[in-house]
Amino acid sequence: MSDKDRDLVLFDGPRRIARGSDAAVVAVFRKALAASPQAALRVFDLATGRPVDLDLREKETAPAPKRGRPRLGVAAREVTLLPRQWDWLATQPGGASAALRRLVDQARKTGADDDARRRRTDAAYGFMVEMAGDAPDFEEASRALFAGDRARLATLIAPWPTDIHAQILELFDGAASTK
Numbered sequence: 001m002s003d004k005d006r007d008l009v010l011f012d013g014p015r016r017i018a019r020g021s022d023a024a025v026v027a028v029f030r031k032a033l034a035a036s037p038q039a040a041l042r043v044f045d046l047a048t049g050r051p052v053d054l055d056l057r058e059k060e061t062a063p064a065p066k067r068g069r070p071r072l073g074v075a076a077r078e079v080t081l082l083p084r085q086w087d088w089l090a091t092q093p094g095g096a097s098a099a100l101r102r103l104v105d106q107a108r109k110t111g112a113d114d115d116a117r118r119r120r121t122d123a124a125y126g127f128m129v130e131m132a133g134d135a136p137d138f139e140e141a142s143r144a145l146f147a148g149d150r151a152r153l154a155t156l157i158a159p160w161p162t163d164i165h166a167q168i169l170e171l172f173d174g175a176a177s178t179k
Contacts, residue, residue, distance in 0.1 A: 049123030
């Protein structure tokens with residue numbers, strides 16, 4: 001995903017003041033900074049819950065597309081397997097690469113729910129650490145988060161600033177990635 005496709009959220013201290021693409025958040029960031037140069041502005045990537053640095057420079061026009069074949073998005077990387085695994089791959093239709101692609105696709109399908117849940121938990125935790133790492137009951141809230149106990153998590157973070165509380169629950173629920 002390119003930077004312009006990211007879903008970002010902008011906080012001024014504990015208040016959420018913007019959400020959207022890089023371009024949308026940069027515009028609000030610039031306005032907020034102009035209005036209050038001392039503002040405590042922080043930007044987070046909603047896919048990861050991690051802080052991001054925005055490129056506030058004015059954008060130049062995009063260079064003309066290059067000639068030639070388009071990139072196919074195929075990456076050659078090293079894979080280390082045991083001889084018996086290589087032997088098995090060699091007998092598969094389409095060869096080793098095709099068999100590995102099929103296995104990876106199958107694993108992605110069967111583990112998609114667990115992977116999504118893990119990514120949501122990691123994003124919520126990353127955001128929690130950055131915005132509420134010193135908040136009361138942080139450790140207990142972290143335990144509830146990793147246990148998947150939404151009710152306990154919501155109870156423990158209820159006293160925290162409203163926008164921080166709401167953002168953590170959105171990340172936990174996956175609502176942040178669907179807006």
